[in-house]
Amino acid sequence: MYNVIIIGAGIVGSSIARELSKYDLKVCILEKQVDVAMGTTKANSAIVHAGFDAKPNTIKAKLNVMGNSMFDLLSEELDFPFKRNGSLVLCFHENDMDKLLLLKEQGEKNGVPNLEIISGKALCDMEPNISQNAVAALYAPTGGIVCPYEMTLALSENAYENGVEFFFENKVIDISAIDNKYKVITNKDEYLGEVIINAAGIYSDEINNMISSESLKIIPRRGEYCVFDKSVGNMISKTIFQLPSKLGKGVLVTPTVDGNLLVGPNAVNQDDKEDFATTLEGLENILKTASESIKYMPMNLIINSFSGLRARTEKDDFIISEVKDAIGFINVVGIESPGLTSAPAIAKVVCDMVIKKIPTEIKNNFNPIRKGILKFREMPLDQLQVKIEEDPRYGNIVCRCETISEGEIIDAIHRPLGAKTLDGVKFRTRAGMGRCQSGFCASRILDILARELRKDQLEITKFGRESRILTCKNKELI
Amino acid sequence: MREGVCMQEFDLVIIGGGPAGLAAAIAAKKEGVDSILLLEREMRLGGILNQCIHNGFGLHYFKEELTGPEYAQKFIDELTTLGIECKLSTMVIDITQEKQVTAVNMEEGILIIKAKTIILAMGCREKTRGAINIPGCRCAGIYTAGAAQKYVNIEGLMPGRKVVVLGSGDIGLIMARRMTLEGGEVKAVFELMPYSTGLKRNIVQCLDDYGIPVRYNHTIIDIKGRDRLEGVTAVKVDENRHPIKGTEEYIACDTLLLSVGLIPENELSKKAGVELSPITGGAVVNEDMETNTPGIFSCGNVLHVHDLADNVSVESEIAGKSAARYLNGRIYKTIYHGVIGGEGIRYTVPQKMNLDVVENYVEIRFRVNNIFINSYISVYFDNKRILHIRKRILSPGEMESIKLTRNLIGLNSDFSDILIKIEKE
Numbered sequence: 001m002y003n004v005i006i007i008g009a010g011i012v013g014s015s016i017a018r019e020l021s022k023y024d025l026k027v028c029i030l031e032k033q034v035d036v037a038m039g040t041t042k043a044n045s046a047i048v049h050a051g052f053d054a055k056p057n058t059i060k061a062k063l064n065v066m067g068n069s070m071f072d073l074l075s076e077e078l079d080f081p082f083k084r085n086g087s088l089v090l091c092f093h094e095n096d097m098d099k100l101l102l103l104k105e106q107g108e109k110n111g112v113p114n115l116e117i118i119s120g121k122a123l124c125d126m127e128p129n130i131s132q133n134a135v136a137a138l139y140a141p142t143g144g145i146v147c148p149y150e151m152t153l154a155l156s157e158n159a160y161e162n163g164v165e166f167f168f169e170n171k172v173i174d175i176s177a178i179d180n181k182y183k184v185i186t187n188k189d190e191y192l193g194e195v196i197i198n199a200a201g202i203y204s205d206e207i208n209n210m211i212s213s214e215s216l217k218i219i220p221r222r223g224e225y226c227v228f229d230k231s232v233g234n235m236i237s238k239t240i241f242q243l244p245s246k247l248g249k250g251v252l253v254t255p256t257v258d259g260n261l262l263v264g265p266n267a268v269n270q271d272d273k274e275d276f277a278t279t280l281e282g283l284e285n286i287l288k289t290a291s292e293s294i295k296y297m298p299m300n301l302i303i304n305s306f307s308g309l310r311a312r313t314e315k316d317d318f319i320i321s322e323v324k325d326a327i328g329f330i331n332v333v334g335i336e337s338p339g340l341t342s343a344p345a346i347a348k349v350v351c352d353m354v355i356k357k358i359p360t361e362i363k364n365n366f367n368p369i370r371k372g373i374l375k376f377r378e379m380p381l382d383q384l385q386v387k388i389e390e391d392p393r394y395g396n397i398v399c400r401c402e403t404i405s406e407g408e409i410i411d412a413i414h415r416p417l418g419a420k421t422l423d424g425v426k427f428r429t430r431a432g433m434g435r436c437q438s439g440f441c442a443s444r445i446l447d448i449l450a451r452e453l454r455k456d457q458l459e460i461t462k463f464g465r466e467s468r469i470l471t472c473k474n475k476e477l478i
Numbered sequence: 479m480r481e482g483v484c485m486q487e488f489d490l491v492i493i494g495g496g497p498a499g500l501a502a503a504i505a506a507k508k509e510g511v512d513s514i515l516l517l518e519r520e521m522r523l524g525g526i527l528n529q530c531i532h533n534g535f536g537l538h539y540f541k542e543e544l545t546g547p548e549y550a551q552k553f554i555d556e557l558t559t560l561g562i563e564c565k566l567s568t569m570v571i572d573i574t575q576e577k578q579v580t581a582v583n584m585e586e587g588i589l590i591i592k593a594k595t596i597i598l599a600m601g602c603r604e605k606t607r608g609a610i611n612i613p614g615c616r617c618a619g620i621y622t623a624g625a626a627q628k629y630v631n632i633e634g635l636m637p638g639r640k641v642v643v644l645g646s647g648d649i650g651l652i653m654a655r656r657m658t659l660e661g662g663e664v665k666a667v668f669e670l671m672p673y674s675t676g677l678k679r680n681i682v683q684c685l686d687d688y689g690i691p692v693r694y695n696h697t698i699i700d701i702k703g704r705d706r707l708e709g710v711t712a713v714k715v716d717e718n719r720h721p722i723k724g725t726e727e728y729i730a731c732d733t734l735l736l737s738v739g740l741i742p743e744n745e746l747s748k749k750a751g752v753e754l755s756p757i758t759g760g761a762v763v764n765e766d767m768e769t770n771t772p773g774i775f776s777c778g779n780v781l782h783v784h785d786l787a788d789n790v791s792v793e794s795e796i797a798g799k800s801a802a803r804y805l806n807g808r809i810y811k812t813i814y815h816g817v818i819g820g821e822g823i824r825y826t827v828p829q830k831m832n833l834d835v836v837e838n839y840v841e842i843r844f845r846v847n848n849i850f851i852n853s854y855i856s857v858y859f860d861n862k863r864i865l866h867i868r869k870r871i872l873s874p875g876e877m878e879s880i881k882l883t884r885n886l887i888g889l890n891s892d893f894s895d896i897l898i899k900i901e902k903e
Binding site: 226227274275276277278279280282283302303304305306381382384385388389392393395396397400401403435436437439440442443457458461462463464465466467468469470471472473474475476477478 | 483519567569571580582583584585586587588590603604606607608609611613614615616617618622624625628629630632633634635636637638639660661662699700701702704705706732745
């Protein structure tokens with residue numbers, strides 16, 4: 001029997017789990033995929049929004065600004081990359097200056113600090129590579145960039161270290177109320193919990209509808225992105241937005257916290273929740289639109305593209321509430337942008353809701369610190385020498401493009417909630433994210449996974465389920 | 479000086495122990511350079527040849543028909559006999575403009591090596607799905623042809639059963655045959671251009687001989703598959719390489735092999751301040767294979783992507799000999815004739831030449847930018863045409879070369895630039 005069962009190990013579920021793990025509660029997370037962060041969490045703009053974009057007096061606005069302010073401490077405690085690089089919203093026409101000023105006002109209402117309008121030489125000096133057509137910009141110094149999956153891993157590992165249990169490849173298929181508890185049935189097992197937290201992303205409507213007569217509907221809204229080589233990662237230093245439209249924040253151009261350049265997203269509704277394909281029109285669209293923000297788009301330096309699905313509801317605001325006809329069932333639904341930014345704040349809010357229901361105390365042995373995987377590429381040479389003498393596998397470079405050693409990959413596999421797939425290694429270490437996109441290292445990583453997990457090479461998958469890399473031995477098809 | 483970090487000095491450091499590095503090392507040693515260190519990231523020498531188990535290597539160089547590993551082994555044996563020092567499983571992570579090389583391996587940890595000369599022989603990497611931005615799903619089952627070749631030829635494991643190949647470059651053609659021989663079903667090879675970008679003999683020996691269709695003027699615009707690849711959408715393209723609406727066709731498959739281009743791997747070269755050509759992706763060099771940085775040389779696929787390992791060996795010997803001459807105090811050349819690719823020429827290597835001292839001849843390698851039938855390779859010294867060679871077929875997929883003999887240069891000494899172009903008459 002669990003005090004709390006969290007459904008979904010994305011940024012929201014993991015944030016809530018880590019927050020709850022501060023308390024003397026028996027908590028578990030049920031995740032249908034083989035790893036954390038495999039849904040929307042790994043496929044978004046990775047921006048920690050300043051908060052000027054959200055409508056005042058909405059939950060989004062409140063939690064955006066609150067969440068934003070929590071990132072410094074969190075990234076330090078949990079050792080994930082975060083940088084407050086600042087945001088610029090570009091205005092291309094004098095006629096639109098009033099829109100820019102409204103955005104500033106809105107930000108100020110929301111409590112966003114230090115907003116200012118920048119133009120002319122000051123704008124040019126700040127960002128020499130933005131388009132000449134930009135007449136002015138709203139500058140938000142509290143905007144930041146983060147690595148959303150590394151953050152989720154950090155939160156999850158810390159939650160796990162502090163007692164939260166994780167059950168992967170457990171897809172929730174039914175929830176029923178029994179006495180004043182809930183029975184959650186997955187494809188693998190049954191779990192009993194006092195409080196259920198629905199953080200199931202684009203499937204949170206289906207989870208809600210299993211238990212509540214007030215049904216919810218998620219409209220998946222696809223956003224496509226292009227990632228560029230690190231050699232152009234410092235083309236700009238701030239996150240560059242264009243004035244927002246009805247569909248959302250629009251196409252941005254941003255450095256990523258790891259040093260690449262990221263362009264996107266578009267916003268296209270779709271029905272299929274399993275379809276993460278990018279489209280010809282979508283990619284052309286984002287590249288064309290983003291070209292308006294910067295002097296040149298280094299098209300020959302695209303290294304990858306991807307798409308993510310936002311979990312939109314008709315409500316246009318976060319739904320964070322206990323279900324009226326299911327006491328103890330807390331919905332955390334419709335967490336689209338600024339969901340990532342708001343996640344630490346959402347966690348606090350939800351945690352407060354939980355401890356109001358279940359009397360408990362703060363653990364005295366809660367350890368807030370989590371150390372990430374050592375990064376060969378960031379270590380000074382003399383420290384590296386010591387590390388390699390201690391563990392020679394740190395001297396075996398596996399991913400040439402990103403300079404990732406075997407030692408790091410083995411850490412990724414064997415640490416709590418360790419990697420079991422190629423993507424699992426990729427998201428924990430960055431091996432495979434470079435310009436050759438794992439052309440060089442995939443076979444090596446596959447071998448390491450097979451060896452460390454004592455599996456046959458043929459069993460290793462890209463991201464779980466049926467995504468096997470290899471089919472059979474040579475000649476078996478003849 | 480850091481405690482623990484190993485510092486060494488060598489006259490010549492060669493980065494890469496594939497066909498280029500091997501030939502360069504041997505040539506330098508034979509010219510009297512003893513202090514040589516060859517750094518190779520794999521656990522054996524041979525480079526990409528180790529996985530090229532098909533034959534066709536050495537037809538020119540050894541007048542024998544060898545497989546990739548056999549070709550490499552001849553050089554490895556000679557290197558061993560000559561006692562040239564190598565470090566295997568060693569990855570170079572930095573080179574400075576002052577020719578300081580930083581490398582790392584499991585046994586010794588961090589190595590800092592001061593070199594008097596460096597030969598860049600790092601080879602190339604494959605262009606990826608991401609780089610050509612094919613939309614669609616990001617499922618398992620999509621490989622670059624070379625990566626698939628490694629699984630099949632080195633690991634003995636099949637990437638998949640039903641295969642589609644995008645790109646008629648040599649690696650794609652070789653892998654189409656390879657997968658067929660292992661029992662796979664290769665449904666088609668799609669090629670964006672109206673001609674093959676690989677060697678003609680591979681079209682015959684890999685596709686025609688196995689009944690594998692090649693569809694020119696086609697590309698792939700969608701990839702479908704939830705976890706593993708289920709199919710691709712191919713489409714015909716017009717003369718501007720744009721998809722023609724209405725010609726889409728869906729082909730069920732579980733494996734997509736990409737043979738869509740090779741990119742010289744010059745990340746380290748950039749760190750050393752070496753000037754790169756935007757057309758070849760490799761260093762700008764003179765007839766000695768010397769880059770703009772005195773004492774840093776480049777050869778093989780990292781300089782420009784070759785079709786034949788035999789040519790890599792010849793080119794790399796020049797680099798090795800040049801490094802030896804440099805170490806013997808040869809003065810760095812500053813005055814050059816430009817080597818210019820005119821009409822019909824995509825690029826030349828070298829891009830500049832100093833012809834004051836020519837032993838027998840200098841060789842200019844080049845690629846054409848289109849298919850030319852019954853045309854002429856013409857070489858001009860400024861406005862004077864000095865060579866006019868008829869060729870039945872010229873193709874972008876087959877590297878060409880011309881030799882300028884000492885006599886020819888001697889007879890026409892006063893000129894500024896060398897122009898190569900393709901002429902109809």
